[in-house]
Amino acid sequence: MCDKTLLRRRFQNKRGITLVEVLVAAALLVILIAAVIAVISFSNTLLGKNIVSENLQLNSRRGITLVELLLAVAITVLVIGAAGTALILGVRMFGSTTKTAQEQREIKLVELALKDNLQTALTVKIRTERPDTSEMGEHHHFLYFDDSEFVMQMGNTELKTGNIQSVTIEMQTSNKVSYAKYEIITDHITYYGVVVMNNMPAEDLEGMPERLVFLSSDSSDIFFMEVPDPDDPFQVDTE
Numbered sequence: 001m002c003d004k005t006l007l008r009r010r011f012q013n014k015r016g017i018t019l020v021e022v023l024v025a026a027a028l029l030v031i032l033i034a035a036v037i038a039v040i041s042f043s044n045t046l047l048g049k050n051i052v053s054e055n056l057q058l059n060s061r062r063g064i065t066l067v068e069l070l071l072a073v074a075i076t077v078l079v080i081g082a083a084g085t086a087l088i089l090g091v092r093m094f095g096s097t098t099k100t101a102q103e104q105r106e107i108k109l110v111e112l113a114l115k116d117n118l119q120t121a122l123t124v125k126i127r128t129e130r131p132d133t134s135e136m137g138e139h140h141h142f143l144y145f146d147d148s149e150f151v152m153q154m155g156n157t158e159l160k161t162g163n164i165q166s167v168t169i170e171m172q173t174s175n176k177v178s179y180a181k182y183e184i185i186t187d188h189i190t191y192y193g194v195v196v197m198n199n200m201p202a203e204d205l206e207g208m209p210e211r212l213v214f215l216s217s218d219s220s221d222i223f224f225m226e227v228p229d230p231d232d233p234f235q236v237d238t239e
Contacts, residue, residue, distance in 0.1 A: 099163075099187070099188070100188050100189070102163060103163045103186040103187065103188055103189050104189065106161040106162075106163050106164055106186070107164075107184050107186065107189060107191045109152075109159070109161060110150065110152070110161065110164060110167060110184050111182075111184065111191070111193055113141075113143070113152045113154070113159075114143075114167075114169070114180075114182055114193070114195065115193070115195045117141050117154075117225045117227055118180050118195045118197050118225065119195055119196065119197065119198055119199075120198065120199055120227050120228055121197060121199060121200060121225040121226060121227055122199050122200075122226050122227065122228055123224075123225070123226040124171065124197075124200065124208075124223070124224065124225050124226075125223075125224040126210050126213045126221055126222070126223060126224075127221075127222050127224055128220045128221065128222060129222070130144070130222065131153060131222070131224075137155065138155040138156070138229075139155065139226055139227050139228065139229055140155065140224070140225075140226055141153065141154045141155070141224070141225045141226075141227060142222055142223065142224055142225075143167065143215060143222070143223040143225075144215060144221070144222040144223065145215055145216060145217045145219065146160070147217060148162065148217050149161065149162055150162075150164040150167065150215070163186050163187065164184065164185070164186060165185045165186055165187065165216065165217075166183075166184075166185045166214065166215060166216035166219075167182065167183070167184050167185075167214075167215040167216075168182065168183040168185075168212075168213070168214050168215070169181070169182045169212070169213045169215075169223060170182075170211065170212050170213075171197070171200075171205055171208070171211040171212075172205075172211065173202040173205055173206055176202045177196060177202065178196070178197040178200040178201070178202050178204075178205045179194060179195065179196045179197055180194065180195055180197055181193070181194045182194070182195070199228065
């Protein structure tokens with residue numbers, strides 16, 4: 001039976017902007033400001049506009065010409081443009097990495113639900129009707145899409161993920177052994193796996209009219225699994 005406590009912990013591993021991300025953004029902003037100040041200071045020095053000395057008389061200083069002003073503006077624009085481009089690319093790359101990491105967590109969550117349930121499932125069915133309250137038994141588990149969210153209904157516990165695009169499950173037999181191959185797809189990841197269905201006799205699986213289930217926001221398929229009661233040692237045939 002699926003460890004629902006572990007599933008909750010993994011599902012709740014979503015987060016917003018962390019302190020590290022804020023500090024990185026602040027550091028980049030400070031570097032940008034420092035670069036602008038350095039360029040202006042360098043331009044003044046290069047053009048002979050260093051007016052630090054207080055011994056010079058005010059009337060001995062000359063103003064900034066239009067050419068000097070345009071040159072300083074051009075250099076400043078170039079520096080700001082380069083720094084801004086680097087900042088945007090860095091933010092995009094960081095955002096993409098964060099999204100991929102979130103997708104990996106959700107894939108592991110779905111895989112955990114699949115493996116733990118299929119390994120011990122007594123009955124599996126492909127259906128199109130949504131489960132009602134009378135079916136929400138502790139040992140009745142459902143997988144389906146609710147609009148764009150993938151739903152894992154395990155007894156009275158419901159978990160949802162937002163980055164899963166589709167889940168495909170193909171149940172097969174080989175040498176009297178029942179097993180299921182699954183494929184989990186997100187925006188950036190396609191994940192494959194296989195699990196042996198220990199409590200599903202090969203003849204029962206071969207007698208199923210459908211053994212391929214495709215779950216997506218465009219599909220009405222619902223995958224039902226009945227898992228054994230761990231407190232009832234006589235529920236599972238151990239022969």
